[in-house]
Amino acid sequence: MIKSAYIHIPFCQNICSYCDFCKVFYQEDIVDKYLTSLEKEIKTFYNDDVLDTIYIGGGTPSVLNIKQLKRLLDMLDILKKSNNCEYTMECNFESIDSLKLDLMIKHGINRVSFGMQTINERLLSRLNRHHNKQQIINIINLTKNKGINNINIDLLYALPNEVINDLKEDLSFLMSLDIPHVSTYSLMIEPHTLFYINNVKSQDEDSDVAMYKLIQRYLKEKDYQQYEISNFAKKGYQCLHNLTYWDNNEYYGFGLGACGYINNYRYNNTRGLNKYLKGCYRYEIEKLTIDDKMSYETILGLRKRQGIDKQAFFNKYKKNIDNVFDYQHEKKLGLLKENNEYLWIPEDKLYLSNEAMVAFVGGSTYEK
Ligand code: SF4
Structure with missing residues (x-):
């Protein structure tokens, strides 16, 4: 739903x-x-x-x-x-x-x-x-x-x-x-x-x-x-x-240029007003693979101060997050922290959030 x-x-x-x-x-x-x-x-x-x-x-x-x-x-x-x-x-x-x-x-x-x-x-x-x-x-x-x-x-x-x-x-x-x-x-x-x-x-x-x-x-x-x-x-x-x-949940996006996420598809509506007025709504539609979903889950989840709930990640994908992504380098640099429950960006490194998310961006993900 x-x-x-x-x-x-x-x-x-x-x-x-x-x-x-x-x-x-x-x-x-x-x-x-x-x-x-x-x-x-x-x-x-x-x-x-x-x-x-x-x-x-x-x-x-x-x-x-x-x-x-x-x-x-x-x-x-x-x-x-x-x-x-x-x-x-x-x-x-x-x-x-x-x-x-x-x-x-x-x-x-x-x-x-x-x-x-x-x-x-x-x-x-x-x-x-x-x-x-x-x-x-x-x-x-x-x-x-x-x-x-x-x-x-x-x-x-x-x-x-x-x-x-x-x-x-x-x-x-x-x-x-x-x-x-x-x-x-x-x-x-x-x-x-x-x-x-x-x-x-x-x-x-x-x-x-x-x-x-x-x-x-x-x-x-x-x-x-x-x-x-x-x-x-x-x-x-x-x-x-x-x-x-940020919880990577699905949502409707309606209107010019709106984005949405429905039934495993992410979509962007057209930004062209004339097209929109003619009823041509969708511009780009991306079907998400399981890897895409896990990447979105982590990149969006790390925006939150509490970070990613590791158990919730497992419940959703039946995989442990540290078996999916290699973020040890970012951890060593102090850009990420984790305990048994959460993986997060420390408060004093939030301004470096892009660097902290590097381990989760396309290409750098890997399956063990
Ligand atoms: S022009 Fe842009 S920033 Fe300014 S009010 Fe409109 S949408 Fe907001």
Whole structure:
């Protein structure tokens, strides 16, 4: 049974300078056509599974006008939800309001994820983001007053010319909002973004690592548990939807550019809007071998602070993980640790997670 579904709403009012996500400019008539095609996709592929998590991401789902948002949420009512279903929607501070929040709550949405990135006005302007501190405070208060306390904020660091003090101000402001979940991302300058075209340079590696470590220390002191490389939560507020991915469980992905994992197949939907509107949904489909599944299991599992549950791995694949992968070299380097129950990346090496995962990437796996 599939327990999770992701729904992608690719529309944005402005395009951020660093963005390489699957997004398109908001246009009212295109959104209407998109919703028609999305509904068709869901009706074609959804198999009546009872879901524990639903995540509406983007893009910026809250950019839909109230009528379109109602239409989206009405159509998603077809998805069956378990009693405690975690139902998240991504929002930005400029496009959410009281009416939209009421509608979301009416449809069962109980978690909201906001893209703050930074509060530094100079940096926000470089990112082409248009909110300000007061707007953030007002919207967070409004969301809480409506009864949604399960709130995530995305924080972006290692921005061009950002210094440690800028990051400290962001963190201190975040704490003043008293929210239970923080996702952090280091800025990567990806091809085809405005930053890339304008030859904007990333921070050097040392600054990047220093900022990552500052975030780890700061949030730990404030009682946030780092439960994944980039994610921190107060007790009881881990994002169950994202844990589906890191636990290597299957999930539906609906919408432009969405990825999914169903019945041993991983798939990517087309990123071409015209194709999507014509109902050509799937772009790439990969049938997973048992070796592929074990590689995914370890690479995704190592993202979690607790690491890989070795017994669970055995139960799933009838093999001991150390009989499948050779990770002794990474262990000797201190990039991995293990005991009888778990295999994990130590806290002070999480910033080197790519190196730690090398033993599990295609080619370097071996059968004993
Ligand atoms: S709001 Fe998000 S998806 Fe939209 S352009 Fe900015 S980063 Fe990209």
